[in-house]
Amino acid sequence: MTQAASDTDVTVCEVGLRDGLQMLDALFPTDQKLAWIRAEAEAGVREIEVTSFVPPKLVPQFVDAQQVVEGALAIDGLTVLGLVPNLKGAERGIALGVHKLNFVMSVSRTHNQKNVRREREDSVADFARIADLVRSQPDGGRPQLLGGLSTALGCSYEGRIPVEDVVRYAVALAEAGADEIMIADTVGYADPISVRTAFKAVMAEVGSLPVSAHFHDTRGLGLANVAAALDCGVRRFDASLAGLGGCQFAPGATGNIVMDDLCFMLDAMGMRTGVDLQKLVAVREIVARNLPGTALYGGLARAGLPTRYQPAAERARMPA
Protein backbone atom coordinates (compact mmCIF):
# COMPACT_ATOMS: atom_id res chain seq x y z
CA MET A 1 0.00 0.00 0.00
CA THR A 2 1.32 3.44 -0.84
CA GLN A 3 1.67 6.15 1.78
CA ALA A 4 -0.96 8.87 1.79
CA ALA A 5 0.18 11.86 -0.25
CA SER A 6 1.19 14.87 1.83
CA ASP A 7 2.23 18.37 0.87
CA THR A 8 5.90 17.33 1.00
CA ASP A 9 5.51 14.31 -1.29
CA VAL A 10 6.84 15.06 -4.77
CA THR A 11 6.82 12.74 -7.77
CA VAL A 12 9.71 12.94 -10.21
CA CYS A 13 9.32 11.41 -13.66
CA GLU A 14 12.35 10.39 -15.72
CA VAL A 15 11.93 11.45 -19.35
CA GLY A 16 15.50 10.97 -20.58
CA LEU A 17 14.63 7.75 -22.39
CA ARG A 18 12.11 9.68 -24.48
CA ASP A 19 12.93 13.41 -24.50
CA GLY A 20 16.66 12.76 -24.04
CA LEU A 21 17.04 10.12 -26.73
CA GLN A 22 14.66 11.30 -29.44
CA MET A 23 17.19 13.73 -30.92
CA LEU A 24 20.06 11.24 -31.03
CA ASP A 25 21.01 9.44 -34.22
CA ALA A 26 22.77 6.62 -32.40
CA LEU A 27 20.43 3.87 -31.24
CA PHE A 28 20.58 3.25 -27.51
CA PRO A 29 20.55 -0.56 -27.22
CA THR A 30 17.28 -1.98 -25.92
CA ASP A 31 18.90 -4.02 -23.14
CA GLN A 32 20.74 -0.88 -22.01
CA LYS A 33 17.51 1.12 -21.96
CA LEU A 34 16.08 -1.55 -19.70
CA ALA A 35 19.20 -1.55 -17.53
CA TRP A 36 18.78 2.23 -17.14
CA ILE A 37 15.07 1.92 -16.32
CA ARG A 38 15.68 -0.86 -13.78
CA ALA A 39 18.55 0.98 -12.09
CA GLU A 40 16.63 4.22 -11.82
CA ALA A 41 13.53 2.45 -10.49
CA GLU A 42 15.81 0.71 -7.99
CA ALA A 43 17.11 4.18 -6.95
CA GLY A 44 13.53 5.10 -6.10
CA VAL A 45 12.24 6.92 -9.20
CA ARG A 46 8.58 5.88 -9.39
CA GLU A 47 7.59 7.18 -12.84
CA ILE A 48 9.54 6.73 -16.08
CA GLU A 49 8.50 7.73 -19.59
CA VAL A 50 10.12 4.84 -21.39
CA THR A 51 9.32 5.49 -25.05
CA SER A 52 7.31 7.39 -27.61
CA PHE A 53 4.62 5.86 -29.78
CA VAL A 54 5.55 7.88 -32.84
CA PRO A 55 5.89 5.98 -36.12
CA PRO A 56 9.31 4.23 -35.97
CA LYS A 57 9.94 5.51 -39.50
CA LEU A 58 9.96 9.05 -38.08
CA VAL A 59 12.08 8.32 -35.00
CA PRO A 60 14.03 5.03 -35.30
CA GLN A 61 15.16 5.39 -31.66
CA PHE A 62 11.73 4.12 -30.60
CA VAL A 63 11.50 1.09 -32.88
CA ASP A 64 11.91 -1.05 -29.75
CA ALA A 65 8.89 0.48 -27.98
CA GLN A 66 7.23 -2.87 -27.41
CA GLN A 67 10.24 -4.60 -25.82
CA VAL A 68 11.03 -1.57 -23.67
CA VAL A 69 7.46 -1.24 -22.42
CA GLU A 70 7.19 -4.97 -21.69
CA GLY A 71 10.47 -4.92 -19.79
CA ALA A 72 9.49 -1.82 -17.82
CA LEU A 73 6.05 -3.23 -16.93
CA ALA A 74 7.80 -6.16 -15.25
CA ILE A 75 9.36 -3.82 -12.68
CA ASP A 76 7.45 -3.84 -9.42
CA GLY A 77 5.99 -0.52 -8.33
CA LEU A 78 7.06 1.45 -11.40
CA THR A 79 4.57 3.64 -13.26
CA VAL A 80 5.35 3.26 -16.96
CA LEU A 81 4.61 6.18 -19.29
CA GLY A 82 4.68 6.50 -23.06
CA LEU A 83 4.34 9.60 -25.22
CA VAL A 84 1.40 9.50 -27.62
CA PRO A 85 1.37 11.99 -30.48
CA ASN A 86 -2.02 10.91 -31.82
CA LEU A 87 -4.87 8.35 -31.64
CA LYS A 88 -2.83 5.64 -33.34
CA GLY A 89 -0.06 6.08 -30.78
CA ALA A 90 -2.63 5.86 -27.99
CA GLU A 91 -3.98 2.61 -29.42
CA ARG A 92 -0.46 1.15 -29.39
CA GLY A 93 0.15 2.33 -25.84
CA ILE A 94 -3.13 0.91 -24.55
CA ALA A 95 -2.56 -2.41 -26.32
CA LEU A 96 0.84 -2.70 -24.60
CA GLY A 97 -0.64 -1.81 -21.22
CA VAL A 98 1.31 1.35 -20.29
CA HIS A 99 0.07 2.94 -17.07
CA LYS A 100 0.03 6.53 -18.28
CA LEU A 101 -0.36 8.00 -21.75
CA ASN A 102 1.40 11.33 -22.23
CA PHE A 103 -0.33 13.30 -25.00
CA VAL A 104 1.38 16.52 -26.04
CA MET A 105 0.20 19.44 -28.14
CA SER A 106 1.74 22.90 -28.50
CA VAL A 107 0.13 26.08 -27.20
CA SER A 108 2.06 27.94 -29.90
CA ARG A 109 0.06 27.70 -33.13
CA THR A 110 3.20 27.81 -35.28
CA HIS A 111 4.99 25.16 -33.23
CA ASN A 112 1.95 22.87 -33.32
CA GLN A 113 1.76 23.20 -37.08
CA LYS A 114 5.48 22.49 -37.55
CA ASN A 115 5.44 19.63 -35.08
CA VAL A 116 2.22 17.75 -35.84
CA ARG A 117 1.00 19.61 -38.98
CA ARG A 118 -2.37 20.60 -37.61
CA GLU A 119 -4.27 23.41 -35.95
CA ARG A 120 -4.47 23.45 -32.17
CA GLU A 121 -8.22 22.84 -32.25
CA ASP A 122 -7.60 19.69 -34.27
CA SER A 123 -5.13 18.54 -31.63
CA VAL A 124 -7.76 19.09 -28.95
CA ALA A 125 -10.24 17.05 -31.01
CA ASP A 126 -7.62 14.31 -31.37
CA PHE A 127 -7.12 14.36 -27.62
CA ALA A 128 -10.88 14.03 -27.07
CA ARG A 129 -10.89 10.90 -29.26
CA ILE A 130 -8.02 9.48 -27.22
CA ALA A 131 -9.88 10.28 -24.00
CA ASP A 132 -12.96 8.46 -25.34
CA LEU A 133 -10.82 5.46 -26.21
CA VAL A 134 -9.28 5.50 -22.72
CA ARG A 135 -12.69 5.73 -21.06
CA SER A 136 -13.94 2.78 -23.11
CA GLN A 137 -11.28 0.50 -21.63
CA PRO A 138 -12.28 -1.98 -18.92
CA ASP A 139 -11.49 -0.78 -15.40
CA GLY A 140 -8.31 -2.81 -14.92
CA GLY A 141 -6.88 -1.79 -18.29
CA ARG A 142 -7.68 1.91 -18.21
CA PRO A 143 -4.48 3.99 -18.30
CA GLN A 144 -4.15 7.47 -16.82
CA LEU A 145 -4.24 10.21 -19.44
CA LEU A 146 -1.90 13.17 -19.19
CA GLY A 147 -2.69 16.26 -21.26
CA GLY A 148 0.57 18.03 -22.01
CA LEU A 149 0.95 21.60 -23.29
CA SER A 150 4.34 22.22 -24.85
CA THR A 151 5.85 25.65 -25.66
CA ALA A 152 3.49 26.94 -22.94
CA LEU A 153 6.00 29.47 -21.64
CA GLY A 154 7.63 30.51 -24.89
CA CYS A 155 8.23 29.39 -28.45
CA SER A 156 11.22 29.59 -30.77
CA TYR A 157 8.91 30.88 -33.50
CA GLU A 158 6.46 33.05 -31.62
CA GLY A 159 8.42 34.19 -28.55
CA ARG A 160 6.32 34.73 -25.41
CA ILE A 161 2.98 32.91 -25.34
CA PRO A 162 -0.15 34.61 -23.95
CA VAL A 163 -1.22 33.09 -20.61
CA GLU A 164 -4.84 33.16 -21.85
CA ASP A 165 -3.85 30.64 -24.54
CA VAL A 166 -2.24 28.32 -21.99
CA VAL A 167 -5.37 28.48 -19.83
CA ARG A 168 -7.66 27.97 -22.84
CA TYR A 169 -5.96 24.75 -23.96
CA ALA A 170 -5.48 23.48 -20.39
CA VAL A 171 -9.22 23.85 -19.83
CA ALA A 172 -9.95 22.23 -23.20
CA LEU A 173 -7.83 19.17 -22.34
CA ALA A 174 -9.32 19.02 -18.84
CA GLU A 175 -12.87 19.11 -20.22
CA ALA A 176 -12.00 16.48 -22.81
CA GLY A 177 -10.98 14.06 -20.05
CA ALA A 178 -7.37 14.58 -18.94
CA ASP A 179 -6.48 13.06 -15.59
CA GLU A 180 -3.61 15.52 -15.22
CA ILE A 181 -2.37 18.64 -17.03
CA MET A 182 1.34 19.09 -17.79
CA ILE A 183 2.72 22.56 -18.53
CA ALA A 184 5.96 22.36 -20.51
CA ASP A 185 8.65 24.97 -21.11
CA THR A 186 9.88 23.13 -24.17
CA VAL A 187 12.62 25.52 -25.26
CA GLY A 188 13.73 27.09 -21.97
CA TYR A 189 11.92 30.45 -22.03
CA ALA A 190 10.46 30.39 -18.55
CA ASP A 191 11.56 32.39 -15.53
CA PRO A 192 10.20 32.20 -11.97
CA ILE A 193 7.75 35.05 -12.57
CA SER A 194 6.32 33.66 -15.82
CA VAL A 195 6.08 30.22 -14.17
CA ARG A 196 4.05 31.59 -11.28
CA THR A 197 1.78 33.53 -13.61
CA ALA A 198 1.07 30.60 -15.93
CA PHE A 199 0.70 27.88 -13.29
CA LYS A 200 -1.50 29.97 -11.00
CA ALA A 201 -3.74 30.91 -13.92
CA VAL A 202 -4.08 27.28 -15.06
CA MET A 203 -4.55 25.87 -11.56
CA ALA A 204 -7.32 28.37 -10.90
CA GLU A 205 -9.26 27.05 -13.90
CA VAL A 206 -8.83 23.27 -13.86
CA GLY A 207 -10.28 22.62 -10.40
CA SER A 208 -8.78 19.73 -8.50
CA LEU A 209 -6.97 18.26 -11.52
CA PRO A 210 -3.25 17.86 -10.77
CA VAL A 211 -0.94 20.15 -12.77
CA SER A 212 2.63 19.01 -13.32
CA ALA A 213 5.69 20.71 -14.78
CA HIS A 214 8.22 19.93 -17.52
CA PHE A 215 11.15 22.36 -17.60
CA HIS A 216 14.23 22.60 -19.76
CA ASP A 217 17.46 24.08 -18.44
CA THR A 218 18.39 25.87 -21.63
CA ARG A 219 19.53 29.09 -19.96
CA GLY A 220 20.24 27.76 -16.47
CA LEU A 221 16.89 28.71 -14.91
CA GLY A 222 15.39 25.21 -14.69
CA LEU A 223 15.64 24.63 -10.95
CA ALA A 224 14.64 28.22 -10.15
CA ASN A 225 11.50 27.51 -12.18
CA VAL A 226 10.92 24.29 -10.25
CA ALA A 227 11.08 26.22 -6.97
CA ALA A 228 8.56 28.72 -8.34
CA ALA A 229 6.22 25.91 -9.41
CA LEU A 230 6.59 24.23 -6.01
CA ASP A 231 5.41 27.50 -4.44
CA CYS A 232 2.30 27.27 -6.63
CA GLY A 233 1.60 23.76 -5.33
CA VAL A 234 2.99 21.69 -8.20
CA ARG A 235 4.11 18.30 -6.89
CA ARG A 236 5.14 16.39 -10.03
CA PHE A 237 8.12 17.20 -12.24
CA ASP A 238 9.71 15.75 -15.35
CA ALA A 239 13.51 15.65 -15.56
CA SER A 240 16.21 13.64 -17.28
CA LEU A 241 19.22 12.01 -15.71
CA ALA A 242 22.35 14.10 -16.34
CA GLY A 243 20.20 16.68 -18.15
CA LEU A 244 20.20 14.57 -21.27
CA GLY A 245 18.47 15.99 -24.30
CA GLY A 246 18.62 19.09 -26.35
CA CYS A 247 16.46 21.15 -28.57
CA GLN A 248 16.52 21.17 -32.34
CA PHE A 249 15.57 24.86 -32.24
CA ALA A 250 18.44 25.93 -29.96
CA PRO A 251 21.80 24.49 -30.99
CA GLY A 252 24.10 23.89 -28.04
CA ALA A 253 21.25 24.16 -25.58
CA THR A 254 21.04 21.69 -22.75
CA GLY A 255 17.98 19.54 -22.42
CA ASN A 256 15.65 18.82 -19.59
CA ILE A 257 16.44 19.83 -16.05
CA VAL A 258 18.96 17.49 -14.44
CA MET A 259 17.13 14.72 -12.54
CA ASP A 260 19.95 14.25 -10.03
CA ASP A 261 20.12 17.99 -9.15
CA LEU A 262 16.32 18.20 -9.05
CA CYS A 263 16.13 15.33 -6.56
CA PHE A 264 18.92 16.90 -4.48
CA MET A 265 17.15 20.26 -4.38
CA LEU A 266 13.82 18.70 -3.44
CA ASP A 267 15.44 16.57 -0.76
CA ALA A 268 17.38 19.55 0.64
CA MET A 269 14.10 21.46 0.83
CA GLY A 270 12.59 18.67 2.91
CA MET A 271 10.44 17.23 0.12
CA ARG A 272 10.03 13.45 -0.12
CA THR A 273 10.78 11.96 -3.53
CA GLY A 274 11.59 8.42 -2.42
CA VAL A 275 14.88 8.68 -4.34
CA ASP A 276 18.25 7.57 -2.96
CA LEU A 277 20.58 10.30 -4.23
CA GLN A 278 23.76 8.21 -4.22
CA LYS A 279 22.09 5.37 -6.11
CA LEU A 280 20.59 7.83 -8.59
CA VAL A 281 23.96 9.43 -9.41
CA ALA A 282 25.43 5.96 -9.96
CA VAL A 283 22.88 5.32 -12.75
CA ARG A 284 24.62 8.00 -14.85
CA GLU A 285 27.29 5.41 -15.59
CA ILE A 286 24.83 3.47 -17.77
CA VAL A 287 24.04 6.60 -19.76
CA ALA A 288 27.71 7.61 -20.02
CA ARG A 289 28.94 4.27 -21.36
CA ASN A 290 26.19 4.14 -24.00
CA LEU A 291 26.54 7.74 -25.15
CA PRO A 292 30.27 8.43 -25.37
CA GLY A 293 30.87 12.02 -26.42
CA THR A 294 27.46 13.25 -25.28
CA ALA A 295 27.61 16.07 -22.75
CA LEU A 296 26.30 15.05 -19.34
CA TYR A 297 25.30 17.80 -16.92
CA GLY A 298 24.79 18.07 -13.20
CA GLY A 299 26.28 19.67 -10.11
CA LEU A 300 25.57 16.88 -7.63
CA ALA A 301 27.48 14.32 -9.72
CA ARG A 302 30.43 16.73 -9.96
CA ALA A 303 30.56 17.90 -6.35
CA GLY A 304 28.99 15.03 -4.44
CA LEU A 305 26.67 15.36 -1.49
CA PRO A 306 27.49 18.08 1.06
CA THR A 307 29.51 16.98 4.08
CA ARG A 308 27.33 15.43 6.77
CA TYR A 309 24.31 15.70 4.47
CA GLN A 310 21.22 14.11 5.96
CA PRO A 311 18.54 13.04 3.48
CA ALA A 312 15.06 14.43 4.14
CA ALA A 313 13.79 10.99 5.17
CA GLU A 314 16.46 10.74 7.89
CA ARG A 315 15.93 14.32 9.09
CA ALA A 316 12.23 13.57 9.48
CA ARG A 317 13.08 10.68 11.82
CA MET A 318 15.36 12.82 14.01
CA PRO A 319 14.06 14.31 17.25
CA ALA A 320 13.52 18.06 16.83
Add this chain to the structure above:
Amino acid sequence: MTQAASDTDVTVCEVGLRDGLQMLDALFPTDQKLAWIRAEAEAGVREIEVTSFVPPKLVPQFVDAQQVVEGALAIDGLTVLGLVPNLKGAERGIALGVHKLNFVMSVSRTHNQKNVRREREDSVADFARIADLVRSQPDGGRPQLLGGLSTALGCSYEGRIPVEDVVRYAVALAEAGADEIMIADTVGYADPISVRTAFKAVMAEVGSLPVSAHFHDTRGLGLANVAAALDCGVRRFDASLAGLGGCQFAPGATGNIVMDDLCFMLDAMGMRTGVDLQKLVAVREIVARNLPGTALYGGLARAGLPTRYQPAAERARMPA
Protein backbone atom coordinates in the same frame (compact mmCIF):
# COMPACT_ATOMS: atom_id res chain seq x y z
CA MET B 1 22.26 61.64 -11.12
CA THR B 2 21.28 58.06 -10.48
CA GLN B 3 17.70 56.91 -10.70
CA ALA B 4 15.86 56.48 -7.43
CA ALA B 5 16.02 52.86 -6.30
CA SER B 6 12.79 50.96 -6.83
CA ASP B 7 11.76 47.46 -5.88
CA THR B 8 12.75 46.22 -9.34
CA ASP B 9 16.27 47.68 -9.27
CA VAL B 10 18.85 44.99 -8.63
CA THR B 11 22.61 45.46 -8.29
CA VAL B 12 24.88 42.71 -9.54
CA CYS B 13 28.50 42.63 -8.39
CA GLU B 14 31.16 40.82 -10.43
CA VAL B 15 33.46 38.83 -8.14
CA GLY B 16 35.23 36.69 -10.74
CA LEU B 17 38.41 38.76 -10.56
CA ARG B 18 38.68 37.94 -6.87
CA ASP B 19 36.70 34.77 -6.04
CA GLY B 20 37.20 33.35 -9.53
CA LEU B 21 40.94 33.93 -9.78
CA GLN B 22 42.14 33.31 -6.23
CA MET B 23 42.35 29.55 -6.71
CA LEU B 24 44.23 29.68 -10.01
CA ASP B 25 47.96 29.15 -10.19
CA ALA B 26 48.31 30.95 -13.52
CA LEU B 27 48.61 34.72 -13.18
CA PHE B 28 45.92 36.58 -15.11
CA PRO B 29 47.84 39.48 -16.73
CA THR B 30 47.13 42.87 -15.16
CA ASP B 31 46.22 44.55 -18.46
CA GLN B 32 43.80 41.72 -19.19
CA LYS B 33 42.18 42.08 -15.76
CA LEU B 34 41.65 45.74 -16.62
CA ALA B 35 40.30 44.88 -20.07
CA TRP B 36 37.82 42.52 -18.37
CA ILE B 37 36.80 45.17 -15.81
CA ARG B 38 36.38 47.87 -18.47
CA ALA B 39 34.37 45.62 -20.79
CA GLU B 40 32.07 44.47 -18.03
CA ALA B 41 31.55 48.02 -16.76
CA GLU B 42 30.79 49.00 -20.36
CA ALA B 43 28.18 46.20 -20.46
CA GLY B 44 26.48 47.88 -17.52
CA VAL B 45 27.79 46.03 -14.45
CA ARG B 46 28.05 48.74 -11.80
CA GLU B 47 29.98 46.98 -9.03
CA ILE B 48 33.14 44.91 -9.45
CA GLU B 49 35.27 43.34 -6.74
CA VAL B 50 38.60 43.79 -8.47
CA THR B 51 41.11 42.29 -6.05
CA SER B 52 41.86 41.01 -2.57
CA PHE B 53 44.12 42.75 -0.09
CA VAL B 54 45.58 39.53 1.23
CA PRO B 55 49.37 39.39 1.56
CA PRO B 56 50.70 38.78 -2.01
CA LYS B 57 52.94 36.09 -0.54
CA LEU B 58 49.80 34.09 0.29
CA VAL B 59 48.01 34.68 -3.03
CA PRO B 60 50.37 35.82 -5.81
CA GLN B 61 47.36 36.41 -8.11
CA PHE B 62 46.74 39.68 -6.24
CA VAL B 63 50.28 41.08 -6.33
CA ASP B 64 48.99 43.68 -8.83
CA ALA B 65 46.27 44.97 -6.49
CA GLN B 66 47.45 48.56 -6.71
CA GLN B 67 47.54 48.77 -10.52
CA VAL B 68 44.19 46.99 -10.85
CA VAL B 69 42.50 49.26 -8.32
CA GLU B 70 43.97 52.39 -9.90
CA GLY B 71 42.84 51.31 -13.36
CA ALA B 72 39.37 50.41 -12.14
CA LEU B 73 38.96 53.72 -10.26
CA ALA B 74 39.48 55.53 -13.56
CA ILE B 75 36.28 53.99 -14.97
CA ASP B 76 33.37 56.40 -14.76
CA GLY B 77 30.41 55.27 -12.69
CA LEU B 78 31.96 52.00 -11.50
CA THR B 79 31.89 51.07 -7.82
CA VAL B 80 35.23 49.41 -7.06
CA LEU B 81 35.39 46.78 -4.32
CA GLY B 82 38.29 44.99 -2.67
CA LEU B 83 38.24 42.07 -0.27
CA VAL B 84 39.86 42.80 3.10
CA PRO B 85 40.78 39.86 5.31
CA ASN B 86 42.01 42.02 8.21
CA LEU B 87 42.91 45.53 9.44
CA LYS B 88 46.11 45.67 7.40
CA GLY B 89 44.16 44.84 4.23
CA ALA B 90 41.64 47.56 5.09
CA GLU B 91 44.46 50.09 5.48
CA ARG B 92 45.74 49.18 2.02
CA GLY B 93 42.27 49.43 0.48
CA ILE B 94 41.57 52.79 2.07
CA ALA B 95 44.97 54.16 1.00
CA LEU B 96 44.18 53.17 -2.61
CA GLY B 97 40.71 54.72 -2.46
CA VAL B 98 38.45 51.70 -3.16
CA HIS B 99 34.76 52.53 -2.84
CA LYS B 100 33.72 49.50 -0.86
CA LEU B 101 35.67 47.25 1.50
CA ASN B 102 34.42 43.67 1.59
CA PHE B 103 35.33 42.11 4.95
CA VAL B 104 34.62 38.41 5.28
CA MET B 105 34.52 36.12 8.28
CA SER B 106 33.07 32.61 8.58
CA VAL B 107 30.02 31.74 10.62
CA SER B 108 31.42 28.22 10.91
CA ARG B 109 33.92 28.22 13.79
CA THR B 110 36.05 25.49 12.18
CA HIS B 111 36.13 27.22 8.80
CA ASN B 112 37.05 30.56 10.39
CA GLN B 113 39.92 28.91 12.24
CA LYS B 114 41.20 27.15 9.13
CA ASN B 115 40.79 30.23 6.95
CA VAL B 116 42.03 33.08 9.15
CA ARG B 117 43.35 31.17 12.19
CA ARG B 118 41.22 32.90 14.79
CA GLU B 119 38.03 32.59 16.78
CA ARG B 120 34.90 34.20 15.37
CA GLU B 121 34.78 36.72 18.25
CA ASP B 122 38.30 37.84 17.32
CA SER B 123 37.14 38.34 13.72
CA VAL B 124 34.28 40.51 14.98
CA ALA B 125 36.77 42.54 17.06
CA ASP B 126 38.95 42.91 13.97
CA PHE B 127 35.94 44.11 12.00
CA ALA B 128 35.16 46.67 14.72
CA ARG B 129 38.69 48.06 14.39
CA ILE B 130 38.23 48.29 10.61
CA ALA B 131 34.90 50.06 11.11
CA ASP B 132 36.59 52.55 13.46
CA LEU B 133 39.28 53.18 10.88
CA VAL B 134 36.65 53.69 8.17
CA ARG B 135 34.69 56.10 10.36
CA SER B 136 37.84 58.11 11.03
CA GLN B 137 38.28 58.87 7.32
CA PRO B 138 37.33 62.30 6.01
CA ASP B 139 33.89 62.42 4.38
CA GLY B 140 35.11 62.28 0.77
CA GLY B 141 37.48 59.37 1.44
CA ARG B 142 35.21 57.20 3.52
CA PRO B 143 34.55 53.86 1.80
CA GLN B 144 31.43 51.76 2.33
CA LEU B 145 32.02 48.79 4.59
CA LEU B 146 30.47 45.44 3.77
CA GLY B 147 30.31 42.82 6.52
CA GLY B 148 30.38 39.40 4.90
CA LEU B 149 29.46 36.09 6.54
CA SER B 150 30.85 33.11 4.67
CA THR B 151 29.78 29.46 5.16
CA ALA B 152 26.53 30.96 6.47
CA LEU B 153 24.40 28.25 4.88
CA GLY B 154 26.69 25.28 5.32
CA CYS B 155 30.29 24.30 5.86
CA SER B 156 32.49 21.56 4.47
CA TYR B 157 33.68 20.80 8.02
CA GLU B 158 30.57 21.37 10.10
CA GLY B 159 27.70 20.71 7.68
CA ARG B 160 24.55 22.75 8.30
CA ILE B 161 25.05 25.97 10.26
CA PRO B 162 22.52 27.05 12.94
CA VAL B 163 20.53 30.10 11.81
CA GLU B 164 21.00 31.57 15.32
CA ASP B 165 24.73 31.76 14.61
CA VAL B 166 24.19 33.56 11.30
CA VAL B 167 21.90 36.07 13.03
CA ARG B 168 24.33 36.51 15.95
CA TYR B 169 27.27 37.43 13.72
CA ALA B 170 25.17 39.51 11.34
CA VAL B 171 23.98 41.58 14.30
CA ALA B 172 27.53 41.79 15.65
CA LEU B 173 28.85 43.17 12.34
CA ALA B 174 25.87 45.52 12.03
CA GLU B 175 26.43 46.89 15.54
CA ALA B 176 30.16 47.26 14.86
CA GLY B 177 29.41 49.55 11.91
CA ALA B 178 28.72 47.58 8.70
CA ASP B 179 26.96 49.54 5.94
CA GLU B 180 25.66 46.29 4.45
CA ILE B 181 25.56 42.61 5.44
CA MET B 182 26.45 39.91 2.93
CA ILE B 183 25.29 36.33 3.49
CA ALA B 184 27.46 33.86 1.59
CA ASP B 185 26.86 30.22 0.69
CA THR B 186 30.56 29.62 0.23
CA VAL B 187 30.47 25.92 -0.59
CA GLY B 188 27.07 25.49 -2.23
CA TYR B 189 24.98 24.07 0.63
CA ALA B 190 21.97 26.33 0.33
CA ASP B 191 18.53 25.49 -1.00
CA PRO B 192 15.54 27.82 -1.45
CA ILE B 193 14.10 26.89 1.95
CA SER B 194 17.34 27.40 3.89
CA VAL B 195 17.90 30.67 2.01
CA ARG B 196 14.49 31.99 3.04
CA THR B 197 14.98 30.92 6.63
CA ALA B 198 18.42 32.51 6.99
CA PHE B 199 17.74 35.75 5.09
CA LYS B 200 14.41 36.39 6.79
CA ALA B 201 15.95 35.80 10.21
CA VAL B 202 18.87 38.14 9.50
CA MET B 203 16.75 40.84 7.87
CA ALA B 204 14.41 40.85 10.86
CA GLU B 205 17.33 41.68 13.16
CA VAL B 206 19.48 44.20 11.27
CA GLY B 207 16.84 46.87 10.78
CA SER B 208 17.12 48.87 7.57
CA LEU B 209 20.65 47.69 6.76
CA PRO B 210 20.78 46.19 3.24
CA VAL B 211 21.45 42.45 3.11
CA SER B 212 23.02 41.04 -0.04
CA ALA B 213 23.69 37.50 -1.23
CA HIS B 214 26.69 35.55 -2.47
CA PHE B 215 25.81 32.11 -3.85
CA HIS B 216 27.86 29.34 -5.37
CA ASP B 217 26.40 26.99 -7.96
CA THR B 218 28.14 23.89 -6.65
CA ARG B 219 25.12 21.60 -6.99
CA GLY B 220 23.12 23.58 -9.55
CA LEU B 221 20.85 25.40 -7.08
CA GLY B 222 22.42 28.86 -7.37
CA LEU B 223 19.72 30.64 -9.37
CA ALA B 224 16.92 28.92 -7.44
CA ASN B 225 18.53 30.38 -4.32
CA VAL B 226 18.70 33.82 -5.96
CA ALA B 227 14.96 33.66 -6.67
CA ALA B 228 14.31 32.72 -3.03
CA ALA B 229 16.47 35.63 -1.80
CA LEU B 230 14.69 38.01 -4.20
CA ASP B 231 11.41 36.94 -2.58
CA CYS B 232 12.88 37.98 0.78
CA GLY B 233 13.70 41.43 -0.60
CA VAL B 234 17.40 40.98 -1.38
CA ARG B 235 18.39 43.32 -4.20
CA ARG B 236 22.17 42.86 -4.49
CA PHE B 237 23.92 39.71 -5.69
CA ASP B 238 27.49 38.60 -6.28
CA ALA B 239 28.24 36.47 -9.34
CA SER B 240 31.13 35.69 -11.63
CA LEU B 241 31.20 35.81 -15.39
CA ALA B 242 30.98 32.27 -16.84
CA GLY B 243 30.70 30.90 -13.29
CA LEU B 244 34.43 31.15 -12.83
CA GLY B 245 35.85 29.90 -9.58
CA GLY B 246 35.83 26.73 -7.61
CA CYS B 247 36.18 25.58 -4.11
CA GLN B 248 39.25 24.01 -2.59
CA PHE B 249 36.96 21.95 -0.35
CA ALA B 250 34.90 20.48 -3.19
CA PRO B 251 37.01 19.18 -6.07
CA GLY B 252 35.28 19.52 -9.43
CA ALA B 253 32.73 21.94 -8.04
CA THR B 254 31.76 24.97 -10.05
CA GLY B 255 32.27 28.37 -8.57
CA ASN B 256 30.04 31.34 -8.13
CA ILE B 257 26.70 31.59 -9.84
CA VAL B 258 27.04 32.52 -13.51
CA MET B 259 26.81 36.32 -13.91
CA ASP B 260 25.41 36.08 -17.44
CA ASP B 261 22.62 33.64 -16.45
CA LEU B 262 21.89 35.67 -13.30
CA CYS B 263 21.44 38.85 -15.34
CA PHE B 264 19.26 36.99 -17.84
CA MET B 265 17.03 35.59 -15.09
CA LEU B 266 16.69 38.97 -13.39
CA ASP B 267 15.92 40.68 -16.69
CA ALA B 268 13.39 38.00 -17.67
CA MET B 269 11.71 38.54 -14.29
CA GLY B 270 11.36 42.24 -15.05
CA MET B 271 14.15 43.37 -12.72
CA ARG B 272 16.41 46.23 -13.79
CA THR B 273 20.14 45.51 -13.59
CA GLY B 274 21.35 48.07 -16.13
CA VAL B 275 23.20 45.25 -17.90
CA ASP B 276 23.17 44.72 -21.68
CA LEU B 277 22.98 40.92 -21.96
CA GLN B 278 24.60 40.65 -25.40
CA LYS B 279 27.51 42.87 -24.38
CA LEU B 280 27.93 40.94 -21.15
CA VAL B 281 28.16 37.57 -22.91
CA ALA B 282 30.78 39.02 -25.28
CA VAL B 283 33.06 39.76 -22.29
CA ARG B 284 33.50 36.01 -21.75
CA GLU B 285 35.93 36.07 -24.68
CA ILE B 286 38.46 37.98 -22.54
CA VAL B 287 38.20 35.36 -19.81
CA ALA B 288 38.35 32.48 -22.29
CA ARG B 289 41.50 33.63 -24.07
CA ASN B 290 43.35 34.21 -20.79
CA LEU B 291 42.30 30.96 -19.15
CA PRO B 292 42.60 28.27 -21.83
CA GLY B 293 41.53 24.92 -20.43
CA THR B 294 39.45 26.40 -17.63
CA ALA B 295 35.81 25.32 -17.65
CA LEU B 296 33.43 28.17 -18.41
CA TYR B 297 29.77 27.73 -17.51
CA GLY B 298 26.51 29.32 -18.53
CA GLY B 299 23.30 28.57 -20.40
CA LEU B 300 22.76 32.00 -21.96
CA ALA B 301 26.15 31.93 -23.68
CA ARG B 302 25.42 28.44 -25.01
CA ALA B 303 21.84 28.98 -26.17
CA GLY B 304 21.68 32.70 -26.84
CA LEU B 305 18.75 34.94 -26.02
CA PRO B 306 15.27 33.54 -26.67
CA THR B 307 13.69 34.41 -30.02
CA ARG B 308 12.08 37.86 -29.98
CA TYR B 309 13.40 38.43 -26.46
CA GLN B 310 12.64 41.92 -25.20
CA PRO B 311 14.90 43.19 -22.40
CA ALA B 312 13.09 44.42 -19.27
CA ALA B 313 14.01 48.02 -20.04
CA GLU B 314 12.29 47.81 -23.44
CA ARG B 315 9.24 46.00 -22.06
CA ALA B 316 8.82 48.80 -19.51
CA ARG B 317 8.64 51.33 -22.35
CA MET B 318 5.99 49.37 -24.25
CA PRO B 319 2.34 50.36 -24.01
CA ALA B 320 0.46 47.80 -21.94
